[in-house]
Amino acid sequence: MVDVAFGSVPTPLGNVLAAVTQEGVVATAFRDGDRVRREVLDRLGVPAVDDPGRTARAREELAAYFAGELREFTVPVDWRMLSSLRRRVLGTLYERIPYGKVTTYGDLARDSGAGVPARAIGSIMGGNPVPIIVPCHRVVAGNGLGGFSGGDGVDSKRWLLTLEGYLPPTLDWDL
Template sequence: MTDTLAFATAETPLGPLLAAVTGDGVAWLDFRDGPDARARAVRALRLPVVADPARTAPVTAALAAYFAEEARDFDVPLDWRLYSPLQRQVLETLYTTVPYGALTTYGEIGTRSGAGVPAQAIGQVMGSNPIPLIVPCHRVVSSTGLGGYSGGSGVEVKRWLLMFEGALPATLDWDPAEGPRS
């Protein structure tokens, strides 16, 4: 059977997240849902779209459990097809070695992965991650601060996620039921 792509939307404090799931697992996560986000996923994955609630239910349940603070890990299969060998080496290392509530630096993840590239290149790998949040690039920071973040509205989403996970102290006005303030 030809592989297909099924979409699911998860309502979260960050807004609606779009997950694209192939027969192998989650292949794409976008911090926005809508026609443009879906078109980007279809262009990237080059697969026909089908409705398949049974396939997408595990990822929406995992996202709901994460944001309800009922789960710290995403126990869903991943489809790594969009990753270059370097991206996969670096991001699989991140995925398997940096748990919920922990932080690492771009340089540390570069060393730990054995990628042999400078911290700036690791930052570029994080910025090109097609499955952010589940493959937790938000947990990678600069040696001098938060660094950047290409998910959602940017670094404020990263800050919110790190406060949500307890990796950063919450600000006095922080409310986990509300998404980041732009």
């Protein structure tokens, strides 16, 4: 039976939540709290368990990433609850776009071989259940940053891309 354990880590963007099954991280969120946890459980249709040990690696890697010490996540991702299209697109992103680099919605559509237009890629990025670890913030529009549904929207995307060195820091940048 599939179940999920929750853990969170304080970051400059708020408490980032990780939901972890026996197979790996199945969801992350830019906020933590009872409502967010219920939404994850409802979306997944699985029960929660109290297992801090299961979430330890995800929490450690997220903390190291936000501290600027981790460039590649090694914690496993549990892809089982995604449709084959989402798995194909998000898997391509996860495997091919490294820290500090970006791709466009159109290029990801082409590179994933998903057979969908760039607009559909934007929708898939907006529904990414594992943001940060599966780096949807690294997908940009051909003429700018594009949108972002995580955290505080485009401001969070800009912050993550600045952390990774893709964007230059602003005068008020503070890690």
